[in-house]
Amino acid sequence: MPPVDTWLYPTPQGLYCAPGDFFIDPPRPVPRAVITHAHSDHARPGNHTVAASSATLALMRARHGPCPAETPLAWGEPLHHRDVTITLHPAGHVLGSAQIVLDHQGTRAVISGDYKRAPDPTCDPFTPIQCDLFITEATFALPIFRHPPAAAEIARLLASVALFPGRTHVIGAYSLGKTQRLIALLRQSGWNEPIYLHGALLPMCAIYQQHGIELGDLRPATVAEKRDLIGRIVLAPPSAIADRWARRLEDPVVCMASGWMRVRQRAKQGGVELPLVISDHADWDELNQTIDDTGAREVWVTHGTEDALIHEISKRGIKGRALRLIGYGEEEAA
Amino acid sequence: MKPFADLLERLLYTQSRTAKLPQLRHYFATTPDPDRGIALAAITGELTLHAAKPALIRTLAAERTDPTLFALSYDFVGDLAETIALIWPPSQATQLPGLAEIVATLNSTAKPDLPAQIAAWLDAADPSTRLALLKLITGGLRVGVSARLARIALAEWAGHTTADAIEEIWHSLAPPYTDLFAWLEHRAPRPDPADAPVFRPLMLANPLETGDIAPLEAPLYRAEWKWDGIRVQLVSTAGGTRLYSRGAEDISATFPEITCPSPAVLDGELLIIRNGAVAPFADLQQRLNRKTTTPKLLRDHPAAVRLYDILFDGTEDLRGLPFDARRARLEAWHARNPTPLLDQSPLIEFRTLDDLEPPRANARSAGIEGLMLKRANSPYLPGRPRGHWWKHKRDPLTIDAVLMYAQRGHGKRSGLYSDYTFGLWRTDTELVPIGKAYFGFTDRELDFLDKWIRANTTARFGPVREVSPGLVLEIAFDAAQLSPRHKSGVALRFPRIARLRADKPHQEADRLETLMKLIK
Numbered sequence: 001m002p003p004v005d006t007w008l009y010p011t012p013q014g015l016y017c018a019p020g021d022f023f024i025d026p027p028r029p030v031p032r033a034v035i036t037h038a039h040s041d042h043a044r045p046g047n048h049t050v051a052a053s054s055a056t057l058a059l060m061r062a063r064h065g066p067c068p069a070e071t072p073l074a075w076g077e078p079l080h081h082r083d084v085t086i087t088l089h090p091a092g093h094v095l096g097s098a099q100i101v102l103d104h105q106g107t108r109a110v111i112s113g114d115y116k117r118a119p120d121p122t123c124d125p126f127t128p129i130q131c132d133l134f135i136t137e138a139t140f141a142l143p144i145f146r147h148p149p150a151a152a153e154i155a156r157l158l159a160s161v162a163l164f165p166g167r168t169h170v171i172g173a174y175s176l177g178k179t180q181r182l183i184a185l186l187r188q189s190g191w192n193e194p195i196y197l198h199g200a201l202l203p204m205c206a207i208y209q210q211h212g213i214e215l216g217d218l219r220p221a222t223v224a225e226k227r228d229l230i231g232r233i234v235l236a237p238p239s240a241i242a243d244r245w246a247r248r249l250e251d252p253v254v255c256m257a258s259g260w261m262r263v264r265q266r267a268k269q270g271g272v273e274l275p276l277v278i279s280d281h282a283d284w285d286e287l288n289q290t291i292d293d294t295g296a297r298e299v300w301v302t303h304g305t306e307d308a309l310i311h312e313i314s315k316r317g318i319k320g321r322a323l324r325l326i327g328y329g330e331e332e333a334a
Numbered sequence: 335m336k337p338f339a340d341l342l343e344r345l346l347y348t349q350s351r352t353a354k355l356p357q358l359r360h361y362f363a364t365t366p367d368p369d370r371g372i373a374l375a376a377i378t379g380e381l382t383l384h385a386a387k388p389a390l391i392r393t394l395a396a397e398r399t400d401p402t403l404f405a406l407s408y409d410f411v412g413d414l415a416e417t418i419a420l421i422w423p424p425s426q427a428t429q430l431p432g433l434a435e436i437v438a439t440l441n442s443t444a445k446p447d448l449p450a451q452i453a454a455w456l457d458a459a460d461p462s463t464r465l466a467l468l469k470l471i472t473g474g475l476r477v478g479v480s481a482r483l484a485r486i487a488l489a490e491w492a493g494h495t496t497a498d499a500i501e502e503i504w505h506s507l508a509p510p511y512t513d514l515f516a517w518l519e520h521r522a523p524r525p526d527p528a529d530a531p532v533f534r535p536l537m538l539a540n541p542l543e544t545g546d547i548a549p550l551e552a553p554l555y556r557a558e559w560k561w562d563g564i565r566v567q568l569v570s571t572a573g574g575t576r577l578y579s580r581g582a583e584d585i586s587a588t589f590p591e592i593t594c595p596s597p598a599v600l601d602g603e604l605l606i607i608r609n610g611a612v613a614p615f616a617d618l619q620q621r622l623n624r625k626t627t628t629p630k631l632l633r634d635h636p637a638a639v640r641l642y643d644i645l646f647d648g649t650e651d652l653r654g655l656p657f658d659a660r661r662a663r664l665e666a667w668h669a670r671n672p673t674p675l676l677d678q679s680p681l682i683e684f685r686t687l688d689d690l691e692p693p694r695a696n697a698r699s700a701g702i703e704g705l706m707l708k709r710a711n712s713p714y715l716p717g718r719p720r721g722h723w724w725k726h727k728r729d730p731l732t733i734d735a736v737l738m739y740a741q742r743g744h745g746k747r748s749g750l751y752s753d754y755t756f757g758l759w760r761t762d763t764e765l766v767p768i769g770k771a772y773f774g775f776t777d778r779e780l781d782f783l784d785k786w787i788r789a790n791t792t793a794r795f796g797p798v799r800e801v802s803p804g805l806v807l808e809i810a811f812d813a814a815q816l817s818p819r820h821k822s823g824v825a826l827r828f829p830r831i832a833r834l835r836a837d838k839p840h841q842e843a844d845r846l847e848t849l850m851k852l853i854k
Contacts, residue, residue: 143399144407144420148460160344163356242742242797247749253353262420262461263411264346269796271742273347308406 001106004133004298008102008109010323015111015135015302019104020084022051024111027325034086036113037097038063039176051079053088055096055211059176062207073098075124091115092126093280094177095208101129109133110294111302116279117286118147121184122177122213128293135323136291138304139281140259147259147283150181153276154189160253160274161233168229168249169274172238172256175201177280179235180208182257183215185278186233196221196229198236198245226250242271259283288312335459337365338373338433339466345377345477354479358487362515368434371510374488376433376470378481381509384441385473386448391418394453398423415472419465422456430458434510440471482581492518498535498716499524501582506530506573531569533582534599534645534653535716539706539723547687547726555707556657557682557690560725561640562615562703562813563605564622568639568676570594571649577604577639588624589637595671599646600664601714602639603679605701612701615827616815638675641668642706645714653714660714694728703812704728730810731852732832733758734843737805738767740787742797751787751799752780754831756807758822758846765803766822766846774810774830782834806835806843814853824849 007018014026022032029046036042036052038059043052045064050057054072061067073079075098079086083105088098093114100111110131117126140147161169173179179201186195194217197205205215221234230250240246241254256272259279267275282290291299291313298319301309310320341361348354362370375381395404395418404421411417431439436455443451452471456464469475485497485504495518506527507514516522565580575594577586586592589604606613606621613635621627621635644664645653652660661681668678682705684690694705704727712722735756743752753772757765775783786805793800810832817825824846 142407142410143403144411144417146420146424146461156340163360164353167353242749244749264416265412267347271797273349273353274344275347305406305410308403311402311406312400 002104004107004109007104008133010325015323015325017084017102017104020081020086020102022049022081024100025113034100035060036091036100036111037093039094039114042113051086053096053098055207056098057096058207058211059096059204062203089127089129090124092117092120092123095123095180095211095213097123099126099129101131107132109135110296111135112137112290114139114281115290116282117290118150120181120280121188122180122208126290128290130295132296133298133300134291134294134296135300135302136287136309137281138287138301138306138309140279140283141287141301141305141309143284143308145259145262145283146285147262147279148277150185150278151189153257153278154182154185157186157233157255157274157276158189158191160255161231164253165231167251167253168232168234169255170234170236170241170246170249170252171276172241172254172258172270172272173201173235175237176204178257178278180205180213180215181280182235182278183218184213187214187216191233192216193232194219196224196232196234198222198234198240200237200240201235221248238270291318292316335430335433335436335467336463337361338369338376339459339463341373342377342466342469342475342477343462345479349478351483354483355487355490358479358484359491362488362491367512367515368510369432371512371515372434372437374484374511375509376437376475377477377479378484380481381437382441383437383470383473386452386471388414388472390449391415391452391468391472394418394449394456395421398453415468415474416465418456419461419468422461422464425457428458430455430463436467436470480581481583488514488518494518494520495524501533501535503527503532504582505532505576505578505584529572529649531571531574531576533567533569533576533578535582536565536567536580536601537643537714537716537723538718539708539725540718540720542707542724542726550687550707550724552685552687554710555687556661556710557684558642558679558706558708559682560703560706560727561603561605561612561679562701563603563612563618563640566602566604566639567645568592568594568598568600568602570597570599572597585622587626588621590627591632592637592639592675593673594676595673596667597646597648598644598667600639600641600676601643601645602641602676604637604639606635607638607640608636614701614815615813616817638677640677640679642679643714656711656713657708658710690726694726702728727812730812730828730832731814732808732810733849733852734806734835734838735768735809736765736803736840736843737783737787737801737807738765738803740783740799740801743772747780750780750784752784754783754807756809758844758849759841760822760846762841768820768822768824768846768849769809769811769826769829771807771809771829771831774832775834779831779834782836803840806838806840807831808833808835814849816853822846824853 015024023030024034025036025042026033032049033047034051038056043060049069050067051071057070057072073088085103087101091097091099091113102109108131110129114137115126173182196219199222246252253273255274257276257278260266261275261277300321300323302323302325306322313320344357399421407421408417485500489495489497503525513525517524567578569576576584577589577592579585606617617635644660647667707724709722735758738757739755740751741753743750755767755770757767760766787801790801791799792802809829811826811829813827814824
């Protein structure tokens with residue numbers, strides 16, 4: 001069996017599978033790409049042939065328009081391509097997010113993409129896949145990051161809404177994934193009021209709804225009267241919550257939903273009044289648990305704080321390597 | 335302990351006073367005695383606690399964590415207590431005692447047993463509670479709640495009294511304030527301060543602009559100097575003597591030389607006076623915000639109180655008397671009780687209000703900020719009642735500075751760049767920041783500034799934008815003083831934006847040496 005790094009390795013154009021002649025989440029357009037999920041730092045426009053889950057392809061079409069050749073793959077459906085078999089399994093990060101499983105001459109590599117293990121009503125849950133090489137993200141790979149249960153954070157938000165009935169709560173959330181998860185979590189917690197959205201968040205919500213995810217009564221915040229938004233919950237992209245856009249809100253309580261909110265300096269820097277520690281990435285314990293679940297003896301880290309994770313797994317006899325792939329973690333760093 | 339941790343966390347992120355009040359009210363309403371009283375003491379700085387050294391908690395963390403991971407984490411977080419709170423290994427949550435019990439245990443635990451006790455609590459807590467614990471234990475809560483704000487919250491929550499009324503008994507009370515809460519909840523009468531030396535709410539003046547002075551009738555007013563120190567209240571009763579700041583903070587230990595020869599409640603200005611001459615405010619600042627003082631400071635920065643008013647003579651409440659009658663009582667009291675560290679602020683003779691203009695305009699020397707005009711028939715009223723006392727400050731100094739950085743505001747200003755850092759030219763090409771201002775402009779000017787800043791940003795640091803030199807601001811300020819803590823070596827008192835000078839080329843803004851010449 002050929003060692004994995006003879007047929008799968010990082011190049012300046014991205015992670016490359018030589019026998020299949022394709023790239024995974026390439027930062028620049030390539031002839032053949034396999035995409036883990038539709039966040040813009042992983043799914044760039046302009047690739048010629050794209051294999052991905054059908055939900056990821058739908059989200060990519062909405063963002064960049066159609067690509068010339070799309071290969072939708074169902075969970076677990078093998079795609080035999082030259083001497084490589086490609087299979088997708090859910091990653092639990094956002095709608096359609098996948099782990100990419102590559103089998104070549106009896107060895108198996110799994111590329112996690114971004115993932116989490118915590119339950120999420122808006123996407124299929126992560127399933128650990130046994131493999132020889134596991135290529136993982138490491139956004140929150142420090143032992144200070146242990147995400148609390150999301151329901152508890154939503155409870156803090158709703159307590160604040162009750163405490164400040166004369167103000168508008170505006171939550172900074174990324175347009176793809178975080179927004180829909182927050183809405184679904186709010187609905188699970190019994191918040192059945194209309195939720196008001198910044199215009200940039202509406203298209204992605206529509207695709208989620210087309211995929212059968214219930215989000216309830218959503219309304220554009222842009223057309224609402226300032227007065228009508230008092231006591232309401234408004235979602236907007238992080239760049240808008242403390243900026244000109246938020247001036248349409250009455251004495252807003254600026255909230256931000258992100259794993260980074262765990263660290264006070266990060267939250268204070270953004271002018272956040274109510275930080276909500278809700279993340280779509282694996283925390284420290286989930287990263288370590290997942291690595292053990294895969295049984296991999298070798299782990300590559302694509303992006304994040306890799307030093308701590310490589311140090312920790314080395315104590316368990318697992319070989320770690322930092323790929324330092326450039327460009328990831330830019331669209332949604334949370 | 336968890337409700338206290340939740341309160342601290344929310345207060346930490348809340349900038350505006352009005353947004354802090356509902357949080358405090360909610361906490362007092364939903365937390366039982368004695369925890370809420372201990373929390374009140376902790377946030378108002380009245381809690382006595384055997385604080386632990388940071389080294390102790392650092393050692394604890396080292397025993398529980400991998401040193402490499404701890405170092406990487408500390409590097410990322412930047413705060414020791416927060417790093418430990420977050421990295422502490424999760425454990426099966428056992429019940430954590432309430433705040434009052436924790437404080438009592440901390441004060442009664444022998445030093446060698448302290449680490450094990452703290453570790454046991456950290457095991458039982460969640461991350462935000464761990465952080466509150468660690469900040470409490472190491473003595474650094476810093477949530478930006480003044481004692482006054484806490485009393486306003488208490489009064490609002492109770493609904494039947496005022497912050498002033500709470501202030502009047504505050505210093506006869508002690509944590510956990512169960513008698514105070516009983517009164518606020520209608521379960522008991524108002525605690526009787528008896529003969530404790532409690533603070534009485536001060537009477538404050540309204541600002542008077544030059545244009546407003548004409549309608550005042552000169553014979554109805556008395557004039558005094560407005561001394562440039564800090565306003566204090568000296569209280570002496572059978573129960574003791576206290577010196578209070580304007581905000582009702584007990585500063586007796588900071589100024590131990592100030593004593594009172596006979597029972598009274600006196601209103602005056604705390605100043606540094608050397609050989610009869612009032613020293614600049616900067617000299618007084620050397621002695622402020624210290625828990626205790628040193629013989630050297632006492633010798634080199636001798637404090638004294640210049641008396642304005644008398645509220646109580648012995649146990650006789652004089653606050654209902656008109657100003658003239660109180661002034662006579664003050665003079666009589668002072669004649670009976672001469673003491674070198676208490677003197678009287680003189681009245682300024684005048685016939686017409688125009689007579690006062692030269693002394694006000696020339697008041698920049700000798701520790702004087704301006705003039706006070708007080709109605710001869712005004713009783714001593716708490717707060718800032720209209721139409722009784724006026725402060726007529728000397729005209730501010732001004733300087734033309736260049737806008738360097740801007741920061742987003744909070745609450746109603748959260749979408750606007752409303753906090754400005756400005757600087758002066760040290761050389762032809764180098765600007766040095768000299769201060770920050772966030773008021774003094776109209777809404778329209780704020781709008782202009784915000785647009786200008788967005789269009790001229792050169793760098794961003796979190797909520798702060800750096801702008802290219804180009805906009806001149808006329809800055810008004812009350813005084814400039816040397817300050818080794820500032821890069822420019824100078825600090826402004828009470829800076830505000832007087833005018834936007836969009837017309838003025840930024841190269842023609844003032845130089846640092848011009849400001850240096852204004853230092854007294």
